[in-house]
Amino acid sequence: MQLRFARRVANAKKSFIREIFKVLGQKDMISFSGGFPNPSSFPIEGIKAAAIKVLDSDGANALQYSSTEGYLPLREYIAKRYFARFELKVDPSEILIVNGSQQAFDLISKVFLDIGDTVVVEKPAYLGALQSFGFYEPTYKVVPLTETGLDLVALKDALKDNPKLMYVVPNFQNPTGLTYSNENRIAIADLLRKTDTILIEDDPYGELRFKGIDHQPIKSVLDEQTILLGSFSKIVSPGMRMGWIVAKKEIMEKLVIAKQASDLHSNYFTQRIITQYLMDNDIDKHIETIKAMYLKQREQMLTSMKQYFDPSITYTQPEGGMFLWVTLPEGVSAMKLFESAVVQKIVYVPGDPFYTVGEDLNTLRMNYTNSTPKEIDEGVQRLAKVFNEAIKKTNSR
Amino acid sequence: MQLRFARRVANAKKSFIREIFKVLGQKDMISFSGGFPNPSSFPIEGIKAAAIKVLDSDGANALQYSSTEGYLPLREYIAKRYFARFELKVDPSEILIVNGSQQAFDLISKVFLDIGDTVVVEKPAYLGALQSFGFYEPTYKVVPLTETGLDLVALKDALKDNPKLMYVVPNFQNPTGLTYSNENRIAIADLLRKTDTILIEDDPYGELRFKGIDHQPIKSVLDEQTILLGSFSKIVSPGMRMGWIVAKKEIMEKLVIAKQASDLHSNYFTQRIITQYLMDNDIDKHIETIKAMYLKQREQMLTSMKQYFDPSITYTQPEGGMFLWVTLPEGVSAMKLFESAVVQKIVYVPGDPFYTVGEDLNTLRMNYTNSTPKEIDEGVQRLAKVFNEAIKKTNSR
Incomplete structure (x- = not known):
């Protein structure tokens, strides 16, 4: 029997985020990848x-x-x-x-x-x-x-x-x-x-x-x-x-x-x-708790990035929500660095899947809601190691 | 602004079953229409x-x-x-x-x-x-x-x-x-x-x-x-x-x-x-309870149809499940009789939506799982009034 799929799925790819899930189970892995709310906020x-x-x-x-x-x-x-x-x-x-x-x-x-x-x-x-x-x-x-x-x-x-x-x-x-x-x-x-x-x-x-x-x-x-x-x-x-x-x-x-x-x-x-x-229940009160938690986590991520990231790395400073967006220097591919990051026990989402065209882009998404401030600080340090080194290499080429 | 829907929905119709739902709220209505399990079976x-x-x-x-x-x-x-x-x-x-x-x-x-x-x-x-x-x-x-x-x-x-x-x-x-x-x-x-x-x-x-x-x-x-x-x-x-x-x-x-x-x-x-x-829980035991209930309801529907329906009306005798299928004499439209049935406070699903082509067909679906035996008997009597009269008229034409 020959399988005959519809044209719309013949070329459909599994989402990269799904692929990330596979490494999440590893011991000591810190993840900035998913869009998971902090489960300690669940009522x-x-x-x-x-x-x-x-x-x-x-x-x-x-x-x-x-x-x-x-x-x-x-x-x-x-x-x-x-x-x-x-x-x-x-x-x-x-x-x-x-x-x-x-x-x-x-x-x-x-x-x-x-x-x-x-x-x-x-x-x-x-x-x-x-x-x-x-x-x-x-x-x-x-x-x-x-x-x-x-x-x-x-x-x-x-x-x-x-x-x-x-x-x-x-x-x-x-x-x-x-x-x-x-x-x-x-x-x-x-x-x-x-x-x-x-x-x-x-x-x-x-x-x-x-x-x-x-x-x-x-x-x-x-x-x-x-x-x-x-x-x-x-x-x-x-x-x-x-x-x-x-x-x-x-x-x-x-x-x-x-x-x-x-x-x-x-x-x-x-x-x-x-x-x-x-x-x-008072949902507004519940939302206030979530926001206080996320603000603290966001502050930690910004502080740690400022401390550890090479100054050529820029990032957004969100006023709410769950993500921030990091831009590496031109020519440094967040996708290519993903594997080195996994080795360092830290994951993020490379920018590529967020664009309709293009690959090996110098952007990535980081989530701060599903890690403790301590994990965030440690995760950013691990990332800095990967990113800063790649930037040094690029500069010396 | 002009609305421009996709071709696939431009001609999509609401399901007839949805339309039936609208009359279900009426007082004393008996319904053989839906595919609803008996809620008294819910665990x-x-x-x-x-x-x-x-x-x-x-x-x-x-x-x-x-x-x-x-x-x-x-x-x-x-x-x-x-x-x-x-x-x-x-x-x-x-x-x-x-x-x-x-x-x-x-x-x-x-x-x-x-x-x-x-x-x-x-x-x-x-x-x-x-x-x-x-x-x-x-x-x-x-x-x-x-x-x-x-x-x-x-x-x-x-x-x-x-x-x-x-x-x-x-x-x-x-x-x-x-x-x-x-x-x-x-x-x-x-x-x-x-x-x-x-x-x-x-x-x-x-x-x-x-x-x-x-x-x-x-x-x-x-x-x-x-x-x-x-x-x-x-x-x-x-x-x-x-x-x-x-x-x-x-x-x-x-x-x-x-x-x-x-x-x-x-x-x-x-x-x-x-x-x-x-x-x-013992799901098999639970399923036995449901089956005993549905068998009783199915038996009541068959008994009542035999008693009240004109002998020219035929129907299936299911060994399980929730529905049986009624065939009226050739030329009697179950869809056209639907409104008279609503007047008699009884609803069913006319056969038409179950076919890819054709309309005013002489078939209909009856559900027996969501009415008590007493309601089933009463509902079949109401239906018999509508169907038998329509058959009489057709025969005398």
């Missing part, structure tokens, strides 16, 4: 109390099939929170519960992308989104990220042919940790308004701002045209795979059909537990 | 104990991100059970945990189907699968179902052009309740062996045989070429959306990549709870 007791309450009070319904859209009280909660945080008016009917943002990428692609359609993405962009879009065989246009958001000249150019979709992470972007300024958001909305391009505004980290003040979502000035994504992964639990899509009625109708064909509905038992947990 | 206390145990003993891991493939002890359990039931050898690495069979349809389509590729399906076929395949814009070939399985002459013809996929439900098929004989399974395997066609053997109801003896899965005689699907929806809880795919290594590699791009991994918290539940 285990709160989830347990919620699970017991749901099963005791309404177990038969909680274990039964449910609606594709998701549990209404959960959608109402999400809508209320948008209004409380940003005075953003979202109707619960405009919210679809999905299995984390990753499923949002898949469903939106399914609803919008024909083969060859253009998707505008950030440079660098979140690799999980690129992976998901990739299954729908699009063409990419990239817009470089700056310290204050998208490069507007490049964006204007990328929008010239009225692309189908544009994907951005305006808060504490993955992988760079950068945040779009208010001015940049408004300028993006102004440019998009002249097109039929649907903006996917992904916001998994927005609740995790530990410095500065929150910015309005782009959706608040480009409502009809924006699909906003949110997630409980970074504030409650990622293993529960619970996120949501906010979209206007006509788009939502198609997304619901796509969701139904994809897996009927998201885990209803877990939707009920999360809802109960949110009702019975 | 609420067992799930609660498992949830507490998982959170108490390993909460931080249970709430964290996990591997795309799924929790290894759960996959080991599934593999062991196949061996215990059928001496079918499955390696845990050949199992992928997914969000119910519905996600299996999507992932398999993603991995195999290019636009226009042929999928062979039963006539009639499970509408959820048709909906899922439909997003990948295939061409269908249909093979009629008989009392003993697929029509082999039609199957031979359908396989002539070496189609990419073939989808079957050999045990207590949805919608007909029919089961393939052993001879039919072997004949199907013999025909498929000459092709490169991948067989999707869907088995959500196989554990629910309340009469007769189990047959071997087709996979046991066509191992390499068969993708076998299973689910906890009908034996533990459908709201948890937990199913699995069994496939050989080369296919599994692609499925894992597709799963990762689709939603990273299935709800890990729930995987852990189900595993714990299975470890601490």
